Amino acid sequence: MLLKDYRPILHLFILAVVSYIIHKGVLFVCDIQDQKFHYTLEWLYFVFFAFATVLFMILLKFKTTHFDNIGMLFMGGTFIQMFFFYLILRPILTDKFENMAVEKINFFITFILFLLFETLLTIRLLNEKP
Known part of the structure; x- marks a missing residue:
């Protein structure tokens, strides 16, 4: 019964892990080192997953x-999440290094992925009978 109640969080975890593996693979193929970024990919996925888990x-x-x-x-x-994510994004927006465009794209891809996951799982939650 407990697993059935928290199934959206399990689905969110699976979607996050799969998208992280794909995202990390794309960065590896394109030879982009995310250790030079303000926020590594692992940290971004952890923060986005933590906020999404709290929301769910x-x-x-x-x-x-x-x-x-x-x-x-x-x-x-979602509005509260966007406010906190903007605070996280501010250092990336203010820096003028050459890699900042890649880091901005990296951040927004992660943001859009988690927004999509949250929306789809919330739609599924709303379609269930109370």
Whole structure:
């Protein structure tokens, strides 16, 4: 029963691991060293996964009591995440090094991937009967 309740978090973990492996493979093939970036790929995926997990824990907690407000709660949580991710992105935006374009693209790819994962899993959560 416990695994069934937290299945979206397990799916999020699997999606994050698969996308991390693909992302790391693309960086390896393109010979891009992410150790020179402000934030390594591992750190970015950890932070994005941690924020998404907290959001889903909140959504799953309120699923039984306030099912009608799950969509609004998701929107509010996503807005708060965007604020914190902007604070994380600020050092990348202000630096003028030559690798900054690659690091910005790296950050936004990770951001869009996790936003997509969260949206798809929330849609699946909303399609379940309360």
